[in-house]
Amino acid sequence: MPFFTISKTILRSLFGRPATLMYPAVPREYVEGSRGHIEIAVESCSFCSLCQRKCPTEALSVDRETKIWKIDRLRCIACNFCAEACPKKCLSMATGYSPAVTSPGATEEHHA
Amino acid sequence: MIESQDFRETTPERLIGEVQGMRDAGYRLVQIGATRTEGFEINYSFDRNLEFVNFKIRLADNTEVIPSISGVYWSAFLYENELHDLFGLNIKNIHIDYQGYFYRVARPAAFAEKPPPPKIKRAVKPVAGTEVKET
Amino acid sequence: MRTIIPFGPQHPVLPEPIHLDLVVEDETVVDVIPSIGFIHRGLEKLVEKKDFQEFVYVAERICGICSFIHGMTYCHGVEQLMKIEVPPRAHYLRTVWSELSRIHSHLLWLGLIADAFGFESLFMHSWRLREKVLDIIEATTGGRVIFGSCKIGGVRRDIENGTLREIAAKLRDYAVEYKDLGNVFLNDLTVKRRLCGVGVLSGPDALGLGSVGPMLRASGVAQDMRLLKYAAYGGIDFAPVTAEEGDSYARCAVRIGEIFQSVEIIRQCSEKIPGGAIEIKVTGLPEGEFYARTEQPRGEVIYYIKANGTKNLERLRVRTPTFANIPPMLKIMTGCQLADVPVLVLTIDPCISCTER
Numbered sequence: 001m002p003f004f005t006i007s008k009t010i011l012r013s014l015f016g017r018p019a020t021l022m023y024p025a026v027p028r029e030y031v032e033g034s035r036g037h038i039e040i041a042v043e044s045c046s047f048c049s050l051c052q053r054k055c056p057t058e059a060l061s062v063d064r065e066t067k068i069w070k071i072d073r074l075r076c077i078a079c080n081f082c083a084e085a086c087p088k089k090c091l092s093m094a095t096g097y098s099p100a101v102t103s104p105g106a107t108e109e110h111h112a
Numbered sequence: 113m114i115e116s117q118d119f120r121e122t123t124p125e126r127l128i129g130e131v132q133g134m135r136d137a138g139y140r141l142v143q144i145g146a147t148r149t150e151g152f153e154i155n156y157s158f159d160r161n162l163e164f165v166n167f168k169i170r171l172a173d174n175t176e177v178i179p180s181i182s183g184v185y186w187s188a189f190l191y192e193n194e195l196h197d198l199f200g201l202n203i204k205n206i207h208i209d210y211q212g213y214f215y216r217v218a219r220p221a222a223f224a225e226k227p228p229p230p231k232i233k234r235a236v237k238p239v240a241g242t243e244v245k246e247t
Numbered sequence: 248m249r250t251i252i253p254f255g256p257q258h259p260v261l262p263e264p265i266h267l268d269l270v271v272e273d274e275t276v277v278d279v280i281p282s283i284g285f286i287h288r289g290l291e292k293l294v295e296k297k298d299f300q301e302f303v304y305v306a307e308r309i310c311g312i313c314s315f316i317h318g319m320t321y322c323h324g325v326e327q328l329m330k331i332e333v334p335p336r337a338h339y340l341r342t343v344w345s346e347l348s349r350i351h352s353h354l355l356w357l358g359l360i361a362d363a364f365g366f367e368s369l370f371m372h373s374w375r376l377r378e379k380v381l382d383i384i385e386a387t388t389g390g391r392v393i394f395g396s397c398k399i400g401g402v403r404r405d406i407e408n409g410t411l412r413e414i415a416a417k418l419r420d421y422a423v424e425y426k427d428l429g430n431v432f433l434n435d436l437t438v439k440r441r442l443c444g445v446g447v448l449s450g451p452d453a454l455g456l457g458s459v460g461p462m463l464r465a466s467g468v469a470q471d472m473r474l475l476k477y478a479a480y481g482g483i484d485f486a487p488v489t490a491e492e493g494d495s496y497a498r499c500a501v502r503i504g505e506i507f508q509s510v511e512i513i514r515q516c517s518e519k520i521p522g523g524a525i526e527i528k529v530t531g532l533p534e535g536e537f538y539a540r541t542e543q544p545r546g547e548v549i550y551y552i553k554a555n556g557t558k559n560l561e562r563l564r565v566r567t568p569t570f571a572n573i574p575p576m577l578k579i580m581t582g583c584q585l586a587d588v589p590v591l592v593l594t595i596d597p598c599i600s601c602t603e604r
Contacts (some may be wrong), residue, residue: 005435009372009427019375031382033390056301079304079395080403093389117538141457143566145551155551157538162475185344187457187574207532215284215603221290 030095035078037098038071041090042110045069049092050067051082061107073098118165124178127156130167131181134158136147141181144191146199148224154178154195174200174224182207198223249277252585256285260363260589261601263599267592271585277581281411281573287603299325299533300399302560309565310601312355313543315348317565317601318397323477324552325399334527335479337401339520342479343411344384344394346509346516350418351380352544353502353509354425357432360499363589364441369431375423383414401526405446408519408520415517418510425510429503433496442496446579446591449493458575459568460546461501462595466493473544483515495594504597505544532556542569545596567601 012021021028030036049062053076058077060082063066076098083091122130139158147153151172158165169178180203182189189207193214196203200221210218249272256264264349270278293305307318319341326333358373381391387406388394398404406414432438448458453466462486463470471487473480488504490497533554540549546568554561572595580591 003436005431006369006372009431010368013372013375031386033387034385034387035395056297056304077304078390080389094576138454140454142571143548143549143551143564145566147553147562147564154570157549161470162472164540166538185455185457187571190570190573199286214282215287217284217287222289 002029032095033088034053034095035080035093036096037073038076038082039094040071040110041092044088044090046088048087050085050087052102054081056081059102066101067111069072072105072107073101074104074106115198120165120167122167122169124169124176127167127169127182128179128184131156131184135184141185142189144181144188144195146195146223148199152178152201152224154201169176169201171201174221175202178203180204180206197221227243248272250438253589254592258589260359260498260593261597262359262377265597265599267588269580269585274585276434276580276583276585276588278419281577283424283599283603285603286600290604291563294563296559297407298558299554299560300529302563303398304395307393307397308392309575309604310567310598312598313545313548313601314351314392315344315349315394315397316541316543316548319345319478320539320541320548320550321552321563322397322399323541324532324537324550325533325554327531327539328394328533328535328537328552328554329531331400331529332525333401334524335521337525338479339516340402340406340525343399343406343414343513343516344388344396345478346512347380347384348394349544350506350509351377351384353506354380354543356502356593357428360495360590360593363593364438366438369428373428376421376428379417379421383417397424398438398526401524402531403526405525406519408522411517411520415514418513422507422510425503425506429506432499432503439496440589442499443494443540444589445495446583446594447492448575449495452578453493453575456575456578457571457572458546460543461498461505462572462575464489465497465501467491470547471539472547475540475542477539477541478514481518482519483512485512491569498594527552529596533560534559545569545598545601546572560596565604566602567598567604569595569602572596573602 047062047064047067052060052062056079057075057077058074061070078093082095083093139160142157142159145155151170152174154169156167178201180188180192182192186207192203193200193205193210197212197215197217198221249270252271254267254269255261256266264281268280276577290305290309290495297305303318303321306321307314327449336343354373354377361369361373369460384394385391388396388404416497448462448466450467452524454465469487469489485508488501488508490501506540536553538549538551540547548568549566551564552560555561574592576595580588583591
């Protein structure tokens with residue numbers, strides 16, 4: 001009579017390491033190449049607004065006169081289209097989720 | 113690389129006869145879908161051992177009455193209720209008729225509205241949060 | 248005396264909301280009336296606004312579990328319409344990601360069915376094994392659930408051959424643990440009492456009602472859309488996994504068999520993958536109509552794409568496997584006991600967000 005067939009798995013996990021992390025006390029280590037949020041090296045940005053045109057969710061806005069590059073973190077889906085389109089290669093994808101914001105529609109600004 | 117796509121045209125009067133022929137030949141119903149072109153087009157798809165057959169009905173508008181095939185294929189009632197809710201198509205004698213409450217959409221027959229004419233030039237994307245103006 | 252008991256849309260056992268009105272007579276379910284529409288987002292109408300190349304992002308987000316194959320089917324359909332020849336390396340990479348997607352989806356389902364008949368520690372163990380597969384996916388594509396790696400003309404990221412062989416070796420090690428897990432599902436006495444003989448669907452019934460995927464294969468019909476030889480399946484050696492009895496136990500056995508089959512397919516891909524480019528530039532606009540059919544973990548998904556030579560497609564119609572599996576589910580529920588209803592709802596692997604895009 002096959003009873004308790006799960007005992008082998010249970011014994012193994014009883015004497016092994018837990019599979020969970022004590023997050024947020026223990027910080028999470030992201031794999032290299034994991035998509036998290038977009039970062040910009042704004043000194044080399046030429047404000048051509050190619051990234052704004054390529055963004056599928058309209059999360060970016062670029063203003064050439066005032067030299068401001070804005071991103072709406074909640075709209076960004078971390079698809080990497082903008083980083084691939086940038087001719088100056090100043091956009092890059094960094095790991096880690098973007099932190100929570102206090103109101104929707106709040107944009108993050110970077111001035112040159 | 114992929115199997116041939118066999119498209120055949122039919123009319124509402126001949127529909128049940130052709131579908132009964134498919135049933136007797138052992139085909140299974142794959143999907144029923146509709147498209148809004150100048151009028152409407154309804155596609156019935158069938159499959160048998162990876163062989164794919166398609167029937168198309170062209171209609172001028174959505175007031176024409178189309179007979180339901182749920183007498184032949186029982187599972188067709190889901191697709192026909194969906195067509196009624198999204199396109200406003202008039203299908204009579206569905207086995208289980210939800211009478212417009214299948215999807216509970218806010219705007220009935222929303223897919224029956226004509227799509228906007230395609231823009232020739234791609235305009236600059238508007239800033240998130242501002243109003244969209246027609247270019 | 249008949250009572251009508253509403254099941255759902257909120258229920259601890261359902262992964263997504265669906266509403267069923269069960270007509271019950273003294274613990275036996277006599278009739279079932281389904282009611283869907285809680286997640287209808289109208290995604291098919293979004294083709295009128297989004298460029299056909301950007302729509303891959305929307306297609307991937309139709310469902311959270313089978314997301315890669317939605318994106319791949321859309322790309323496959325548009326590429327066949329525009330007669331684009333995708334390089335063979337991209338085909339093999341797409342196959343590897345599809346099979347990883349299938350493994351994680353079946354492990355997720357095994358956890359949910361264990362939860363449905365009350366065996367919670369088995370649920371937790373299945374999902375623990377699934378986490379390791381998600382780690383592999385995150386290392387290769389950047390995202391755990393939404394991969395974002397398919398585009399029209401190829402794929403966006405590459406996996407080196409050395410990494411691919413390591414992945415195949417890792418999966419071979421995990422396969423030992425999958426065997427232990429499968430052993431609990433298929434041989435434990437209490438699990439068998441809940442699954443054997445419940446919800447029997449015979450072969451001709453399954454075909455007549457239009458069921459697809461593991462539901463059809465567990466009733467003895469060997470139909471698998473991967474035999475259409477899209478992506479790299481033409482060069483891979485495999486046969487569809489079937490079972491004969493047609494009850495919930497057979498469906499469980501088919502899905503467990505498919506996990507091992509996917510591990511084997513990934514091993515074959517890692518040996519046969521050619522070198523070369525991973526994408527090809529896309530020029531021109533699509534025109535015409537096409538039906539693209541592929542095999543998701545839940546069954547056959549069919550995309551009808553109609554284009555008229557402009558940047559937006561004219562019509563995109565998605566028919567997902569759960570939509571086709573709902574009528575067989577209604578048929579197998581008539582005559583069952585009330586306590587079997589959660590098991591029968593989960594035995595079709597319902598993905599309601601796919602069903603009502």
